[in-house]
Amino acid sequence: MKSKPEDSLSLHLRLRIVGSEKVALGPGKIELLALIEETGSLGKSAKRMGLSYMKAWSLIQTMKPLVETSRGGQSGGGGAKLTETGRKALALYRRMERDCLRASASSWKKLLQLLRD
Amino acid sequence: MKSKPEDSLSLHLRLRIVGSEKVALGPGKIELLALIEETGSLGKSAKRMGLSYMKAWSLIQTMKPLVETSRGGQSGGGGAKLTETGRKALALYRRMERDCLRASASSWKKLLQLLRD
Numbered sequence: 001m002k003s004k005p006e007d008s009l010s011l012h013l014r015l016r017i018v019g020s021e022k023v024a025l026g027p028g029k030i031e032l033l034a035l036i037e038e039t040g041s042l043g044k045s046a047k048r049m050g051l052s053y054m055k056a057w058s059l060i061q062t063m064k065p066l067v068e069t070s071r072g073g074q075s076g077g078g079g080a081k082l083t084e085t086g087r088k089a090l091a092l093y094r095r096m097e098r099d100c101l102r103a104s105a106s107s108w109k110k111l112l113q114l115l116r117d
Numbered sequence: 118m119k120s121k122p123e124d125s126l127s128l129h130l131r132l133r134i135v136g137s138e139k140v141a142l143g144p145g146k147i148e149l150l151a152l153i154e155e156t157g158s159l160g161k162s163a164k165r166m167g168l169s170y171m172k173a174w175s176l177i178q179t180m181k182p183l184v185e186t187s188r189g190g191q192s193g194g195g196g197a198k199l200t201e202t203g204r205k206a207l208a209l210y211r212r213m214e215r216d217c218l219r220a221s222a223s224s225w226k227k228l229l230q231l232l233r234d
Contacts, residue, residue: 009141013217014131017228024126025232065232085231092228096221100130103220104213111134111209114202115142115182 009115011108013100015093024062025093032059033082033090036067042080066090126232128225130217132210141179142210149176150199150207153184159197183207 016026028049035045046056060067066086070079082090133143145166152162163173177184183203187196199207 009134009136012133012135014133015221016129016131017126017232018129019126019232065234085234089228089231092224092231096224096228099220099224100217103216104132107209107213107216111206111213114206114209115134115136117182117202 009112011101011104013097015096015100025089029059029063030090030093032056033063033066033086036060036080037082037087037090040079040081042069045080126229128218128221130214132213132217142206146176146180147207147210149173150180150183150203153177153197154199154204154207157196157198159186162197 014027016024018024031049032045032051035048036042039045039048042056042060043053046053049056051059060069060080063086066083066089068081068083131144133141135141148166149162149168152165153159156162156165159173159177160170163170166173168176177186177197180203183200183206185198185200
């Protein structure tokens with residue numbers, strides 16, 4: 001997630017949830033979840049991200065409680081949708097990003113001023 | 118920067134300030150700045166980060182207003198210290214990290230609960 005660019009400098013935020021054997025989430029998986037929510041198709045979502053179908057499939061295998069898949073689907077390549085847990089997880093992650101950027105905005109403004117001078 | 122690990126999942130935050138031709142800052146450069154502040158030596162700082170002296174040198178060339186270097190130094194390999202601007206930039210970056218983690222803590226707690234279930 002990026003803040004609104006000011007001058008030529010912009011702030012990029014990356015949140016990753018890292019585990020040993022459990023579900024882990026980062027910007028890539030979150031983008032995939034958001035596209036699944038939007039398109040209802042794993043194939044379309046993979047294509048939009050420039051991923052192979054197999055790569056997208058392997059990513060959702062690491063997020064089992066968050067995504068439901070079905071054979072065939074509207075567009076071939078299998079239907080996919082977020083579970084209730086998946087929708088909540090996506091929303092919480094997005095809120096964390098927004099809250100982070102909001103909370104750091106005043107320091108970011110000062111830092112930008114400092115680097116600009 | 119990481120939050121305190123709970124269970125086996127932990128939250129990793131990465132802030133990067135990205136520009137076209139100007140100073141850009143991210144976790145690596147910030148670590149280098151913090152080590153320069155601590156050690157007063159570019160050589161020692163590079164060593165602690167597992168970087169070559171040349172690599173560390175090239176990094177500080179991209180952060181000219183933030184670091185002052187001098188020949189020789191206490192430990193050979195050249196002395197280095199943060200400028201007033203460098204100290205302020207380091208402090209602001211750290212504050213942004215802290216503020217981000219604090220602001221996202223309650224959503225992170227909920228997300229953790231969700232992923233744990």
